[in-house]
Amino acid sequence: MNAKRQLRIPVFDLGCGGAAATTIERQLAATDGVLRVYVNPATETAYIDYDPAETDSWSLARAIEKAGYRAGRPVEA
Secondary structure (H helix, E strand, O other), rough: OOOOOOEEEEEEEEOOHHHHHHHHHHHOOOOOOOEEEEEEOOOOOOEEEEEOOOOOHHHHHHHHHOOEEEOOOOOOO
């Protein structure tokens, strides 16, 4: 059974450049349990598909902060 979940996390002070989005995408993609990630710099939002058996929403928010950006409250999509 596939227990995939979808999550949105606001990313503050991301800016409009793609380099920051790519940095965050790489950090999240390297996190166990992340199946797919997309960061939209225009909306300052990370969209993540993940396996809740391997990680949780707050761990993913911390991964964004580890990349050097401020994460908002995760919201299940």
